[in-house]
Amino acid sequence: MRNEHRLRYFDYSATTPVDARVIEAMMQCLGVEGCFGNPASTSHAFGLEARAWVEQARARVASLIGAAPDSIFWTSGATESTNLALKGFAETARGPCRFITSPLEHKATLDTLATLATRGHTVTCIQPSPSGAITASALSDTISDATSLVSLMMVNNELGTLTDIAEIAAIVHSAGAILHVDAAQALGKVPIDVDRLGIDLMSMSAHKLYGPKGIGALYVRPEWIARIAGQIHGGGHEQGLRSGTLATHQIVGMGMACEIAASSMDADARHIETLSQSFLDGLAEIDGITVNARAARRIPNTLSLTVDDPGFLPFMLSGDLAVSSTSACNSASGRPSHVLTGIGLSPEAASRTVRISFGRYSTQADIEFALRCIRTAVDQCRAAR
Ligand SMILES: Cc1ncc(COP(=O)(O)O)c(C=O)c1O
Incomplete structure (x- = not known):
């Protein structure tokens, strides 16, 4: 519960507030006067109208990434998209798959691949460079023509590092493999064109770009749709890849968030x-x-800061800044961040690290306030020695 009137939000990489224009569009899908029909009820106008809104949203998401609308599949978020992409691909393979990933991926990728490893598939991790980047040369050293799929993120959620996806895709394709990209932290922040970048499968989430939580999408390059087996069975929605009644309001919200991102990126x-x-x-x-x-090449909105003094963090976290002691997913596990240890920090140094992330609604006054808080925390910490 937020009880501090002065608490300032610096955790945009965990989630973003929903843009007012998105809220307005979502509200129009809910009430009795709104577009509340089931998009699968094509026997009447309520359903047809909802279907039209869902398809408009699909076209908006597709347009932001240079894709065809029918290559966008609604999911509940990037975690589900990644599960669908990786498990769905493994399920249609004739034999065991060989996956390549990095130790800096989100748990949605690492845990899904760990599950697939227990089912007989092989998972290899490439090592990040000393600067924390995932490089094409590290991939070249590991990939072979036995590799089935490479899964890497475009923007790292803890470090803000940016991976050169076009360079990676060229290597993946010349080995005869396919590329899955986790774009949860990139969508709406950096331009994405799936054809130009050579992306085959891509996970997206609405709540990182001022849309609602609980909605995301998987992009599947048309020639790979038949290679992805649905993981949620039911009414055969979404071309059989993901059954379940479509959440019109969430989908419309994600579409609007993407439309706004296209013009305000x-x-x-x-x-x-x-x-x-x-x-x-x-x-x-x-x-x-x-x-x-x-x-490393980074996007500016996410900064990972390690402080020398072990006493600093409690002062910092009890102050007036809503920052993250690690990513939201790692906070849930209570373990040191695998991303920070993955770039060579000791668990102890990882425990002296905070992530600060900015967004559309951050202001210069917030920055000055944050700097004052950090200076105060450093002073308090030194005085307490
Ligand atoms: C890089 C990355 N991938 C995947 C996810 C999971 O996204 P979602 O919350 O939509 O499941 C996140 C969210 O923290 C993320 O930062």
């Missing part, structure tokens, strides 16, 4: 870059703070 990026630079300039004046993976 450049302005958002410029705004966040300015804030991030100002934050980094301020941090440079405070001793004992390291920005992780700073040398």
Whole structure:
């Protein structure tokens, strides 16, 4: 429960508030005067109208990533999309698959692949570079013509590092494998064109781009649709890939969030870059703070900071900043972040690390406030020694 009037939100990588225009579009799908029909009820106008809204939303998501609308499949979020992509692919394979991934992936990918490993498939991890990047050369050293599928994220949720997907895709395809990309943290923040980048399967989530929680999508390149076996069976919705009544309001919300992102991505990026630079300039004046993976290509909205003093974190987390001591998924497990240990931090250093992430509604006043809080936490911590 938020009880601090001054608490400022710096956890946009965990989730974003829903844009007011998205809320308005969603509300129009709910009440008796709204578009509340079941999109599968094609025998009457209520259902047909809902179906039309769902298809408009599908076209909006598709347009943001340069895809055809019928290559977009609704899911409950990026976790489900990744489960569908990887398990669905493994299920139609004639024999055991060989997967390649990285140790810096989201648990949605790592845990799904770990499950597939218990079913006889093989999973190999490529090592990140010392700067925390997943490089094409690391993939080249590992891939072979026996590789079935490579699964890598576009933007890392803890470090903000950006992977060169086009370069990766060329290597994957020349080995005869296919590429799944987790784009949960990239959608709406960086331009994505699935054809230009060579993406075959891509997981997306609405709640990271000012849409609602509980809705996402999987992009499947048309020639691979027959290779993905549905994991939720029922009425054969979504071309048989994902059964269940479509959540019109959630879907319309995701469509609207994507439509807004298409027009505001450049302005958002410029705004966040300015804030991030100002934050980094301020941090440079405070001793004992390291920005992780700073040398890698990164998007500016996510910063991972390790502080030298072990006493700093409690001051920081009990203060007026809503930051993350690690990613939301790792917070749930209570273990040190596998991403931070994956780039070489000790568990102890990982426990001195916070993630700060900005978004569309962050302001310069928030940045100045955050810098003041960090300075105060450092001073309090030093005084307590
Ligand atoms: C990189 C990445 N992949 C997947 C997910 C899971 O997304 P969802 O919450 O939509 O299941 C997240 C969310 O934290 C994420 O950051």
